Each structure stands twice: as C-alpha cells, then as structure tokens.
Amino acid sequence: MLGAQRLGFEAKNCAVFEDxxxxxxxxxxxxxxxxxxxxxxxxxxxxxxxxxxxxxxxKAQQNGDGRLSILGSTR
Structure with missing residues (x-):
C-alpha cells in the first residue's frame, strides 16, 4: 500500500507481483x-x-491512454 501511495495510486489500481x-x-x-x-x-x-x-x-506495453498493460503467458 505504501508503494502505491508513494506513486500516487490507490492499491486497488495496482498489480502486485509476488512469490x-x-x-x-x-x-x-x-x-x-x-x-x-x-x-x-x-x-x-x-x-x-x-x-x-x-x-x-x-512484457509491459503502454496503451494509448498512457496506462500499462502486462502481456504474458499465465496459467
């Protein structure tokens, strides 16, 4: 949550990559x-x-609206 806050986003608008x-x-x-x-x-x-x-x-790709999409093969 702190990372999202520092970037100026709400956590609900973020993706977390975790292991x-x-x-x-x-x-x-x-x-x-x-x-x-x-x-x-x-x-x-x-x-x-x-x-x-x-x-x-x-792979990250920037959309026309400036947002990022994450592309890849998931299970």
Missing part, C-alpha cells in the same frame, strides 16, 4: 490485483490468482 505467501496475502488485503511468480516455489501452492513462471514471461 511469497505473505506478499500474496498483503496484495489481497490491499485489494490489489495479484500475479504469482512461481519460479521460486519448489512445491505447489494453492492460489486463485494468475501465475507466471518468472518475470521473463512478461
């Missing part, structure tokens, strides 16, 4: 969109969020 259960829970509590990075997990975790193996699976 730790505590970070996933913090993103959920902040009402942010959560994407789980699975590369660091040696075991299956139960999540209800999109997941990607790592950041190299993602």
């Amino acid at each position: 730790a259960p505590a970070g996933i829970q913090a993103g959920e509590a902040a009402n942010a969109s959560v994407v789980v990075i699975t590369a660091t997990h040696k075991h299956q975790i139960e999540i209800s969020h999109p997941a990607v193996p790592g950041y190299d699976a993602l």
Whole structure:
C-alpha cells in the first residue's frame, strides 16, 4: 500500500507481483490485483490468482491512454 501511495495510486489500481505467501496475502488485503511468480516455489501452492513462471514471461506495453498493460503467458 505504501508503494502505491508513494506513486500516487490507490492499491486497488495496482498489480502486485509476488512469490511469497505473505506478499500474496498483503496484495489481497490491499485489494490489489495479484500475479504469482512461481519460479521460486519448489512445491505447489494453492492460489486463485494468475501465475507466471518468472518475470521473463512478461512484457509491459503502454496503451494509448498512457496506462500499462502486462502481456504474458499465465496459467
């Protein structure tokens, strides 16, 4: 929430990329969109969020309105 605030956004308008259960829970509590990075997990975790193996699976693209879209392959 602090990061969003410092950037001038509400957390609900942000995406959180996390690989730790505590970070996933913090993103959920902040009402942010959560994407789980699975590369660091040696075991299956139960999540209800999109997941990607790592950041190299993602690409940011600026839309005509100046907002970013994140493109990539999620599970």
